[in-house]
Amino acid sequence: MPAFEIVALYDSDRAITPSDFEGRYVLLNLWATWCAPCIEKIPDLREARRRYPPERLAVLNVSFDRSRSKATALLEKREMPGRHAHAGGGLMGEFGDKFARMPSESASGEVRGLPNLTLVGPEGTVLDMVAGDSADVLETLSEHL
Template identity: 35%
Template sequence: MVLAPALMGAQAARAAAGIERLREAARPMPAITFQDAEGAEKTLADFPGQGLVINLWATWCPPCVAEMPALERLARTLAAERIAVLPLSSDRGGRAVVEAFYQRIGLTGLGIWLDPRGAAARALGARGLPTTVIVDRQGQERARLEGDAAWDTAPFVAAIRRLVGPVAAPREPLVRT
């Protein structure tokens, strides 16, 4: 029983350390392209009005692998708020490699998104993997974090909600009398 509080304290410390590494800065997003699981080209314009958590990762990167379950839990937590988690894999083997990895570790709540030539990572100026970029609903980069993090912890979820902004309320139809 003594081990559980120690583990909880370690997780809290890891989450707090991660939040300190989250660099906030509002700036325009570069034009990036990536692929969905079927190989169709996608851009940020395919996600209008959504907040995005873009995670640059690879199956051969130990810190990337360590944070994937937390990213999956984050995706489930924020899905109803129109905040999408896009893990862009730089694995050259594409869908087959990512699918096998997801099956091996039991991930079922993340989409397969591919950046096999690293074009999105270069356009974003990533210095290494993993790198995560938070994009607000207007398509602006609001923050980024280099390295792994406990994305599903309360401090990160709150920061992402704040940075992305609220979901726009549906417009009332204009009624003329």
């Protein structure tokens, strides 16, 4: 997994880094309030939390909303398990550039879009990447965990 430091959604003075998740699987969930398929994934995230305890699976939800307040307002209404961060630069910003692109033949890469989920193993290796509204999060988790 690429190194990163991202600002916590609720506490902009706090940074989240990969070392926060050492020894656990990490489900990196890139989402936004304007992404209807992202919101539709929330029940799957809740089920994942029910199946896999935080000691085994960490969930890091990264909002790509321009406004932090829009993301926090949605989270007040809907329970999205895990830790929350904010990628202020959007999909093309520093964090988005590392995680929202999939390898391709072209030098520029392709943006995978949202929803965008990456499963990282306890050793820090990317195990699976799923994107789009047809992505089956629970199936991906059951294959690897």
